[in-house]
Amino acid sequence: MTSDVQLATRPADVSARDRVDAAKNLVVSFVLNGKPLSVAVAPTELLADTLREGLGLTGTKVACGTGDCGTCTAILDGEAVRSCLMLTAMVAGKTVETIEGLAGESDIHPIQQAFIDTGAVQCGYCTPGMILAAKALLDENPKPSADDIKEAISGNLCRCTGYTKIIEAIDKVANAVA
Amino acid sequence: MRPFHYERAATPAAAVKMAGTTPMSPDQPSVATPVQYLAGGTNLLDMMKIDVMRPDRVVDINAIAETRHGGIEVSDDGMWLGALARMAEVAEHADVKHRFPVIAQSLTLAASQQLRNMASIGGNVLQRTRCPYYRDTSYAECNKRDPGSGCAALGGFNRMHAVLGTSKACIATYPGDFAQALIALDARVEITGAHGHRSMAFAELHRRPDDEPHMETRLAPGELITAFTIAALPWARRSKYLKIRDRESYEFALASAAVALDMDGDIVREARIALGGVATVPWRASAAEHEIQGKRLDERALAAAAEAAFADARVFEHNAFKIALGKRTLTRALRETAAMET
Ligand SMILES: Cc1cc2nc3c(=O)[nH]c(=O)nc-3n(C[C@H](O)[C@H](O)[C@H](O)COP(=O)(O)OP(=O)(O)OC[C@H]3O[C@@H](n4cnc5c(N)ncnc54)[C@H](O)[C@@H]3O)c2cc1C
Ligand code: SF4
Ligand code: FES
Ligand code: FES
Numbered sequence: 369m370t371s372d373v374q375l376a377t378r379p380a381d382v383s384a385r386d387r388v389d390a391a392k393n394l395v396v397s398f399v400l401n402g403k404p405l406s407v408a409v410a411p412t413e414l415l416a417d418t419l420r421e422g423l424g425l426t427g428t429k430v431a432c433g434t435g436d437c438g439t440c441t442a443i444l445d446g447e448a449v450r451s452c453l454m455l456t457a458m459v460a461g462k463t464v465e466t467i468e469g470l471a472g473e474s475d476i477h478p479i480q481q482a483f484i485d486t487g488a489v490q491c492g493y494c495t496p497g498m499i500l501a502a503k504a505l506l507d508e509n510p511k512p513s514a515d516d517i518k519e520a521i522s523g524n525l526c527r528c529t530g531y532t533k534i535i536e537a538i539d540k541v542a543n544a545v546a
Numbered sequence: 547m548r549p550f551h552y553e554r555a556a557t558p559a560a561a562v563k564m565a566g567t568t569p570m571s572p573d574q575p576s577v578a579t580p581v582q583y584l585a586g587g588t589n590l591l592d593m594m595k596i597d598v599m600r601p602d603r604v605v606d607i608n609a610i611a612e613t614r615h616g617g618i619e620v621s622d623d624g625m626w627l628g629a630l631a632r633m634a635e636v637a638e639h640a641d642v643k644h645r646f647p648v649i650a651q652s653l654t655l656a657a658s659q660q661l662r663n664m665a666s667i668g669g670n671v672l673q674r675t676r677c678p679y680y681r682d683t684s685y686a687e688c689n690k691r692d693p694g695s696g697c698a699a700l701g702g703f704n705r706m707h708a709v710l711g712t713s714k715a716c717i718a719t720y721p722g723d724f725a726q727a728l729i730a731l732d733a734r735v736e737i738t739g740a741h742g743h744r745s746m747a748f749a750e751l752h753r754r755p756d757d758e759p760h761m762e763t764r765l766a767p768g769e770l771i772t773a774f775t776i777a778a779l780p781w782a783r784r785s786k787y788l789k790i791r792d793r794e795s796y797e798f799a800l801a802s803a804a805v806a807l808d809m810d811g812d813i814v815r816e817a818r819i820a821l822g823g824v825a826t827v828p829w830r831a832s833a834a835e836h837e838i839q840g841k842r843l844d845e846r847a848l849a850a851a852a853e854a855a856f857a858d859a860r861v862f863e864h865n866a867f868k869i870a871l872g873k874r875t876l877t878r879a880l881r882e883t884a885a886m887e888t
Pocket of ligand 2: 675677678679680687688689691696697698700716718
């Protein structure tokens, strides 16, 4: 999906959204899912909106918009962050990963597979954020304890699964990696 | 979000200079300051999205994190924390955890991993109250937002509101955790502004609401926090942050206590106590400290400290529970701190 993202400017229809954007007078260059790109944005634009609307990467969800739920999780320079409380301008020169960047050429990412195998996905709305929070954790700490896992996803709300299966899925990947 | 002019500053001096080009009145509500520094953005952008803050200019200070002001320096004399250090970095720093545990704990128990990765410690101490009426512009009454308009919380739902340091004009709780830890360790805050550098006791930074709840801190408009300093006091190592909330993680405090003790056997030589979740500002409980200083920390002394801490408390319709909860939080924190191996 990311391979066809090469936007220097955003598609014109995006500006049709009902909001008082100032001129798109900032050009922000960053690396998204391994590919360098530049986007022209208004200073007010949030990273979540650039990803979803400017770049069509709708795996990043926006539920609360106030930092509470974690569906908008992205990985910025290796760390999980909230893309709904971050200006796109703030990622200049940085590296951003979204759920679309996880799968390889032929296989989905082991964390994605574990979520499927474990039954950690129900409605799926929290899933991209959960998987990215898990990835940021495992990249830094490949053998997390159950408490480490709980802490890493404690900012990601899930209204369906009761979390047990999600924790199990992450634990499964950690153990398989060993 | 309303449009604003966006700039980036790479040094404290550049940031202050940029902010200084807009004339700003020292009397306007803190929330209405037309130039805002942008650090992690986790509070500022939230406040802008809900339209409570409407700055004309936003000065992005994140590049300052590349300088000394994004770092943590620990020596035998104490600790220097750059204002742009992230909550997560400070919380996970081995020396901070070991030598200043209350600092690391107050940050670990705050917000979520994603937010701690983004949020700076300078922005953290300036985060705004979560009073729902302050955060919702459809309520006209809020003295903190709009001086003289009244206070919707007084006759509204005030379960989360303060019992200490309230005034007739405002009863909003100071929501953060880290600030209490700074007070327990006698921290100072370093500030730079158009008129040069200054520093003050961190405990002086926040202003009680009194009859001017719209004046939230003693920073002048355009002043920048550059660092926090903490001396290696004898009570720093025996220190603890206890936070009680509606659920076990990822929630603001209903009551919290930052405690630091210097013990001579089982006698308290020196004590520091700061309370959170129950007060309008990060709250130093000096009267409670007096009750235990020079004493054995037995049940009588603990009860006297808890009594003293809440002697001046004033409750509202839904928050009377905070007195009992606050007292128990304090006594448990004192007990556990005294029992620490250091
Ligand atoms: C869902 C959620 C849950 C949370 N839970 C907790 C919690 O449990 N405990 C807790 O303590 N906090 C909690 N927070 C608050 C969070 O910790 C703060 O939002 C964060 O620390 C603010 O830091 P920042 O760098 O993002 O500040 P910003 O949002 O960038 O700035 C906040 C304010 O400070 C000003 N500012 C920033 N840096 C400086 C500086 N160096 N000098 C002068 N002015 C400056 C800005 O202009 C702005 O007015 C929570 C937040 C959210 C969204
Ligand atoms: S408690 Fe303070 S912040 Fe809340 S409505 Fe009243 S004046 Fe406003
Ligand atoms: S949409 Fe960002 S935290 Fe909910
Ligand atoms: S699977 Fe539905 S919210 Fe998590």
